[in-house]
Amino acid sequence: MGRKEKDQQQIEDVRLRILEAAKKLFLKEGYEATSIRKIAAEIKLSPTTIYLYYKDKSDIAYTLHKEGFKVLGEQFMVLQHVESGFERLKAMGRIYINFAIQNTDFYQLMFIMKEPMEFISDKDCCEWEEGEFAFGALQQTVLDCKAEGYFNGLNENNVALNIWALVHGLCSLKLQGHLDHVASAHLHVPEDRNILEEAFETLVLMLDKMK
Amino acid sequence: MGRKEKDQQQIEDVRLRILEAAKKLFLKEGYEATSIRKIAAEIKLSPTTIYLYYKDKSDIAYTLHKEGFKVLGEQFMVLQHVESGFERLKAMGRIYINFAIQNTDFYQLMFIMKEPMEFISDKDCCEWEEGEFAFGALQQTVLDCKAEGYFNGLNENNVALNIWALVHGLCSLKLQGHLDHVASAHLHVPEDRNILEEAFETLVLMLDKMK
DNA sequence: AAATATAATTAACACCGTTAATTAAAAAAA
DNA sequence: TTTTTTTAATTAACGGTGTTAATTATATTT
Incomplete structure (x- = not known):
C-alpha cells in the first residue's frame, strides 16, 4: 500500500x-x-x-497568512541571541517594522485584512496558531525588561499589547498612506527623511523613560 | 436667472x-x-x-470617509472645555476608542480601508482634509502636556504620532479580531472583561510615567 | 413649434466567487 | 483482462460585480 x-x-x-x-x-x-x-x-x-x-478564497488567504507568520517568526530567531531585554525589545520593533515595509502584502494579509481571521473564526477547532509564537516572544521580552527595571508596576501583558498595538499602528498607518498624508500636511518633514523611523526612534526614547 | x-x-x-x-x-x-x-x-x-x-465607487467611499471625520471632530468638541492637557489627552483617547467601537464601519472607511485614501491621492488638488483637524487637536494637546512636564526632551510631533498609532493600533487589532484572538489564546482573560479598556488603562499609566 | 442641451435609461462588456452536472482517468473487483 | 467503482478534473451555469457606450426621455432655449 x-x-x-x-x-x-x-x-x-x-x-x-x-x-x-x-x-x-x-x-x-x-x-x-x-x-x-x-x-x-x-x-x-x-x-x-x-x-x-x-474550501474557498479565504482559505487560500488564510494559508498565506500562516506562511507570513512563519517568515516573521524566522526573522525573530536572531533575537534569541540578544541578552538584554530592552535591546531585544528594540530589535524586535525594528524587525517587525522592516518586515511590514518589505512584505507589505503579507502584512496586509496577516494584520489588516479581515478575510483570513474570519476563516479562522469559522473553523471548528482552534489549532496551533503561528502568530502566537511571535506574541509569546514579545511577552517574554517585556517580562525581561521588567527584570531590568522597566515598566514598574505595570501589567506585563497589557504593556506587551500596547507595544504591539503601537508598532502595528505605525505600520498600518504607513501602509494605508495616512502617515505620509499627515506628514506632508501637518509636519513639515523633508521628503527624504523617513517619518516611520523617526517615530520609532522617539518611541524608543519614550520606553526608555519608563525605567 | x-x-x-x-x-x-x-x-x-x-x-x-x-x-x-x-x-x-x-x-x-x-x-x-x-x-x-x-x-x-x-x-x-x-x-x-x-x-x-x-466618479466611481471609491468616490462615494471617500465622501463617507470625510463624513466620518466630521462626526469624530464633533465628538472631539467637548475636549475644548478640558483645561489640563493630560486630562484632555486621556479623554481624547477614550473618545477615539468609543468612536471606533461604536462606528466600526466608519472607522474602517476612515483608517483601515485603502480605497478612500487612494481616491485622495488620485485627486489633482490636495484640498482641506477633515482628518487634519483631529490630528491638529492631538498635536496641541501633546504640546500642552509638555508644558505640564510630560514628554520631556521628546519631539512633540513624534509623540503625537506614536500616541495616535498606539490607539489606532488597539482599535484596528480589535476590529480585525486579533485582540480577542490573542486574549483568548495567550492571556487568560475573563470573557466579560474588556481587553481593550484594560490595555488603555495601562497606556494611561505608561504615559503617566513620562512626566 | 423646432432645435438644442441635459438628465436618465437600457444594453453591453468583461469580469468575479462559487455550485451542480458531467466527463476523463485511475483503482479495485470480477 | 474486462467490468465496475471510485476519484479527479472539467464544462456549463447562476447570480452577482464595477463600469462605459449608445440611446431615449425630459426639459430649456431659440
Whole structure:
C-alpha cells in the first residue's frame, strides 16, 4: 500500500502549486485583484479544480497568512541571541517594522485584512496558531525588561499589547498612506527623511523613560 | 436667472440621496457588500445614474470617509472645555476608542480601508482634509502636556504620532479580531472583561510615567 | 413649434466567487 | 483482462460585480 502515500504526496503537490501561484499573483497585484480564475490559469487548471484543494478564497488567504507568520517568526530567531531585554525589545520593533515595509502584502494579509481571521473564526477547532509564537516572544521580552527595571508596576501583558498595538499602528498607518498624508500636511518633514523611523526612534526614547 | 440655482440645489439633492442610501446600506452590510446596483435600487434609480453624480465607487467611499471625520471632530468638541492637557489627552483617547467601537464601519472607511485614501491621492488638488483637524487637536494637546512636564526632551510631533498609532493600533487589532484572538489564546482573560479598556488603562499609566 | 442641451435609461462588456452536472482517468473487483 | 467503482478534473451555469457606450426621455432655449 505504498501507492496511497504517493498519492497523498501528489495531492500535496497540487495544493502547493496552487498556493505558489496564488502567492506570486498576490504579491504582484494584491489580494483583491488575484482571482481564483487567474490562479487557475497560472498553473493551467480549471478554476473549479481549486475548490477541490481549498474550501474557498479565504482559505487560500488564510494559508498565506500562516506562511507570513512563519517568515516573521524566522526573522525573530536572531533575537534569541540578544541578552538584554530592552535591546531585544528594540530589535524586535525594528524587525517587525522592516518586515511590514518589505512584505507589505503579507502584512496586509496577516494584520489588516479581515478575510483570513474570519476563516479562522469559522473553523471548528482552534489549532496551533503561528502568530502566537511571535506574541509569546514579545511577552517574554517585556517580562525581561521588567527584570531590568522597566515598566514598574505595570501589567506585563497589557504593556506587551500596547507595544504591539503601537508598532502595528505605525505600520498600518504607513501602509494605508495616512502617515505620509499627515506628514506632508501637518509636519513639515523633508521628503527624504523617513517619518516611520523617526517615530520609532522617539518611541524608543519614550520606553526608555519608563525605567 | 434664479432658475439655475434651484437646479444646482436639485443636483445637490440627488447627490445627497445617493450618499444617504450608500451610508444606510454600508452601515448595515459593510462596504464590500454595498454595490452600486443596490444603492441605485434603494432610491429607485438606474445604476448608471450614480456615475453622473460620483466618479466611481471609491468616490462615494471617500465622501463617507470625510463624513466620518466630521462626526469624530464633533465628538472631539467637548475636549475644548478640558483645561489640563493630560486630562484632555486621556479623554481624547477614550473618545477615539468609543468612536471606533461604536462606528466600526466608519472607522474602517476612515483608517483601515485603502480605497478612500487612494481616491485622495488620485485627486489633482490636495484640498482641506477633515482628518487634519483631529490630528491638529492631538498635536496641541501633546504640546500642552509638555508644558505640564510630560514628554520631556521628546519631539512633540513624534509623540503625537506614536500616541495616535498606539490607539489606532488597539482599535484596528480589535476590529480585525486579533485582540480577542490573542486574549483568548495567550492571556487568560475573563470573557466579560474588556481587553481593550484594560490595555488603555495601562497606556494611561505608561504615559503617566513620562512626566 | 423646432432645435438644442441635459438628465436618465437600457444594453453591453468583461469580469468575479462559487455550485451542480458531467466527463476523463485511475483503482479495485470480477 | 474486462467490468465496475471510485476519484479527479472539467464544462456549463447562476447570480452577482464595477463600469462605459449608445440611446431615449425630459426639459430649456431659440
